Amino acid sequence: MKPVKIAILSLTHGHTRKYFQTLANNPSLEWVAVSAESEKVRDIFLKNNYNVPCYMSDAEMFDKHPEIEAVVMASANYKHIEQFRECARRGIHILSMKIPTFNMEEYSEMIKLVKDSGIVCQVELEMHYNPVIGRIKKIIADKKLGKINSFNATNITLSPVWAFPWQGVPEESYGSRVALSPGNKRFRGGSLCDHPHVFDMIRWLTGSDFDYIYAEVGPNIRTDIEVEDIILVNGKMKNGVSFLFDPSWSRLEERLEVPGPGWEVYPKRMEVNINISGEKGIMMSDCFGPNVYHNGVPNDRYTVQYTYFDEWIGLVDEFVHCIRNHDTPKINLKWHRKTIEAMNACYESVSTGQPVFFK
């Protein structure tokens, strides 16, 4: 298969680093260029020595490299709509970050842009390519748990705002400045916006959509950021499954500008754990464990050293397959819309203090 000529846009998303190795090693891709949103992110990128040209604007990169067929849109959420318009205009396929936008008018425009231009757009929800999720899916398909009654999932991390400041700026993360509730001094755009996976996974694994959803925000652990960092969500699916999610930034971090060793204060910087209760029994899972452990450099703190982070291989394989075979990715904009609507409903629930019902 002819390799897909690909570029990365902006370099400001927290997942950017995950793509470097995949783009450099995957023989089905030819990594052509990157565009950097600032000199700071450009300099960080150049230190990796990937020998890929780096431009200071998307337009300059596209003009100099008309051969680019696809991009990883590794930018802040508020930038996505402009970049979607530009890519659609140029007929460039898009691997979108996990939040295309929270603005549902923009979301509809994105769907239309993709449809009208005929490009492939895949949303980066990498958990679909995690082997533990593969096992959970099989356990459910094999009916080991019988009818599912309850689903509990965590997507708990440290806060990335010190390394990726846009994630703490309401306008750049959520897309606008909206108070969490009347009179609240904090705004939408924090940990909830960083953690769509659990909302997506329950739909994928139960085959059902949200019936109603309730969310409660706690006092911030980090009192000097203006977005939420502690939030709990519960509700029911249309098939009667009750659920509880924890999409908080409840693990403290060192305030590093570039993620690296010693970022975490709590030993495990990120977890996605899923518990399911069904008529035949229960299942407990850790999608990023077990691992290996140490208390060495730099802070002599007990630390989880992850042993598996290869979700990007399967994700990129599917993207390439869809481009070359004119196929639709399983996680496409239409599929993902209900996940984004559910996350928006969480903010509405926080604001009103009551559950939000879906039609």
Next chain:
Amino acid sequence: MKMDKKIEQALTGLLQKYDVKADRGLNLMPGWNFIGKELLDSDVPLLCWRHNRKFIELKNLVSNNVIEHVCMLRFCSFGSKEQSSLESLIYKELDLCEFLGQGKVISMHSVISDGLAGNIIVKLDNGIIGSVEVGAQVPEGSPYTDRHEIIARRGVASDLSVDTQVPQSSVYTYTTEGKHSYKDVDNELFGFDENSISQIRAAFDVQKNPGQVEELRSQHSHLSLLVKTAIKSNLKQQKIEVK
């Protein structure tokens, strides 16, 4: 001794996906399969465990100086007679001593009982000492269990988390069918157990980088000597220098 058909199919899939030209004549099997046998030209004794993610990361912790100045290794490995001979467990664990300790075993004192279980103290040429506890007395059907702890002047690294005695799994189910656990570590090779994945990855690596074949054969000879030395040390009730 031939590669399992499913393992061979998975290897072929990886070779095709990554466009690697394979030498189909190679006999790519875990090294302990060749203990006590003369190697044929086509035999490649794989050090599969070196391709297990947990050992790759433990090695990274040592070689990247995340833990500094390693002083001691504490390893243990329990398998069943049906799955592992005592010699195969010794072969693997002594290779891990060298892989993770980044030195060569220069002496050992070993105590073995009934050819089924034993305890070995080794010394590496960089001064690191290590204990290796091995046993092939796990009842059939029970899980293989191991532990690898690396103690340094700055920091300890381990494949077991603090306050646990047995390796953890990714998924546990408690259902009307009983208790089950699952550990899935490789999405490209989903469905294979950890040992099979390590063998596939090791075989793939040899096909991708065939220059390592001689080194693998040489390490096999060395490890075979270490296994013999362990048995001899027990019989002679002496510490034995490895030459």
